[in-house]
Structure formats: C-alpha cells, structure tokens
Amino acid sequence: MNPGRISWLGGGADSSQRWLAYRGDLEGASLRLHYGFDGWQEPIQEVRMETVEPGLAVAEIDRLAGHIALDCVVGCGDEWDNNGGVDYRLWIGFDALDAHLHVSGGGLGALGIRSLGMAMASAGIVAGVSSWIDNRALDRVDLIAAHLFPLVWIRPGGTSIAEVKRRLANGAVGLKLHPTVDDYPADDPRLDSYMDLVARVGCPVACHSAPGDADPDHIRRLAERYPETPVILYHTYLGPEEGRLRALEHALEQPNLYLETSWCRWQMVRRLIDGVGADRILFGSDASIDGPSHYHRQPPNVEGFETYNDGLLALVKSLDRETARKVMGDNARRLFNLNGDSHG
C-alpha cells in the first residue's frame, strides 16, 4: 500500500476541535482513524472517517486542548495504513517545518523522495528546506509537490555564479555550504563572490558546522564579513558539547548567526533557546539520512539517547506556544522568505 497523507483542514490552530483529512489508498464504510495524543499516550481512541470523494476522507477530532501532537494510523476492516510502519503525526497549534532535509532524487532508497515523505509524515513535518550534494539531483524531484524548498549547494570554484543565479531565480531559497566534505575552510575567500550575490538577493546561507574546516570559529568569520546575511550553523556543531557551547557564544556576539538543531538532544536545544533567544533557533533534523524511520528510529539516533519524535515532544511541552511556533517553523519561514507563519 502506498503511504497516504494526513493533514489538518483549514485554520483554527488554537481551537479545541478540528477537521482532519486523510488522502490515501484505504477506503470503505469502516474507514476509521485510530489515534492518541502526545506520543500515543492512553487513552487510544478511534473515530469514524467520512469519505468525501474517492481518496479523501475526513474526521472531526475534538478535545485537542491541552495536547501538543496527535499520532495516528488509518484502518478499514482488517487493513491498516500506518505510513509504512512509522505512523502519522500532526502537531496541534503549528505546522512544523524542518530547516535541514536532504533528498537525493526520485529513487526508492532511504534518501529518495518517497522515503523522505514518509519520514516527514511520521513527524508532522509539513514542509522543509532541502539540499543535496549534487544540485542536479533536485532537478529530478517535484519539490513543490513534496513541499520542499531547495538550497543551492556551493562548491567554491566548482559552482558557477551563473548556476547560482539561475537556481535562486527558479525557486532556491538560499545557499548550502559543507566545508568538511568539500574540503575548504568556512571562511574561505573564494566564497565571497557567492556571498556578495546572496547579500544582494537577500537570502540566507546554511553551513554545516563540525570540527575542522567547518568549525564555528571559521563560520563566524564568514558571518562577520557579511553582517546583513543570515548564516545558519547546521547542527550547531556536529561534535562534542564544547563546540556547541562555543557556537552559542558566537551567536550571542554575532547577530546574523542562527543555530539549527539537528542531532542535538532536546535539553541542548532548550539550552540554546534560553541562551540566545527563540528567534535565533531553527528546528532541523538532517532527514531522511536514516530513511523513513529517521524521526523515531530504534535504537535512537540522536546521540544514541533519544529519537527526534520523543525529543520534540519533550521540547515543545517545555516551551510556551509562541516559542514553540518560532523554533518549529516560523523562524525558518521568516529567514528563508517562505509564505506566512505556521498557524494561520
């Protein structure tokens, strides 16, 4: 069975009762939604789904107040659509946007668009910012249908300015730098021509951060040269805590630095929010590097201790609604000049 799609219908993010839509293969008189709140907490409930037209069914969910997420599968008789075994999630009160995704093309493997779609649906991610090490791969994917906003991967000296201009004009929302795998320091002067361009266009730069050439010290120097351009530290340092805290210090002193949270445990994300403020933190996950189960893989893939889905529940519970909305999507929407906010 092909995985379906679950979404809220209409606005009203703050209401205690909303309509939910299922678009998928299952249909029939016994179509029902099997659901629980906040990570399948008891009591698990079921509600009958009403078929509106072939491939589209709806259900009204009430008693949303006091909850932050709905986890669900769809059943019909003995058949189940459980999103390929990873279930579906919807956030209550905002639509989450993942600021750090990867898709390698249309292939069926873990890095392909189908796998990413399943992973996103399992975590309530409605859209995301995506890149791939070879820009041409994204040309082979229907990014609009997948709700993905591409970045232009920059390889200094290898990526032409003409290509960057063309891709930005055709929908790319920023640049992606990966100094580690592309073997250059993040403050390499060869980046200046690209940085000059995005300074004129007004879009951000996302940079892998990690020990070595991608160290936050290098990235800060790049940000200092272009103070009007938002520079996002992907991973907020993929390495020991010392580097994460050093990245935080840089962000405190350099106002155009932003911190993205992939592979950070939720307590660290909370520490970053408390340290530099909610406006400078972007949720990201690096999905779907680990395939369809990226957000709740077992054994846990976030530093070996927690899954994204569990960590996000704890994080969002610990935040006020406005802060959660910023971190889980609105900051990325603002920085990347995407449409609107997450809770229209």
Added chain:
Amino acid sequence: MSVDSNMGSHRVVKWFHDYADDIEAVSIHYVLTAVDEAPDWNNARATRYMPLLDESLRMKELRLPLSISDSQGRPSSRYALHYYFEICQGGDRHYSQLYSEEVVTEPKEGLGTDVDRPGHEAERG
C-alpha cells in the same frame, strides 16, 4: 595513485567512474594509519565528496600530511591510506570494498607521476 610534495602536504589523487546513470553522489572515506595498523573508522575517518569532472568521471585530490606518528610515536613518512567509496544510487547508499595502500611522502626525484587510470577503483569495486 599519484603522490606529490606540495606546500607541506602530499597530494593523492583518486578517481571514480560512475557505472550507472542513477548515481546521485560519491564520497570517499579514508583513514591514515601507521603501516600494518588497523584503521579506526569511528574516530579517525575523513570524508570528502568526489565532484564530477564530466558526465561520469569523478576525481578528488586528497591532501595528506607529510608524516604521521608510527606506533612508537615517531614521525614516519611511510604510512597506510585506507579508503572506500560511498555511492548514493537510486536513493540508497552502497559501499565499495575497502582499499589499503602504502603512502611514501619522501620526494621521488626523477620519477614520473603515477596516476590511476580513470575508473580504476570503480572497476575493482
């Protein structure tokens, strides 16, 4: 393989020939060790993307150190390079076999450059 002295580092050139149309990326993972030591992939691995030179031929110049410490902690200009390729194809990741070769970084005056034939590793993989 070609090894040249150059500005305090040594250059090792690796080639990869895309053997299918749906290859989406190729990276080389490598570790340096003293000769006859086993690589510690978890703690010492470096990863570099292999960019395309044309439609199907990839090349990466690895800048390696002039020397590394041997098992007694003495600097040695002879060491081992262990490497493999990670190939993203059709959304999946595949890995080549593991290769190991000795690197000698002392100047080799009068010797010609020994460069792998394009596609060498891919053919072996």
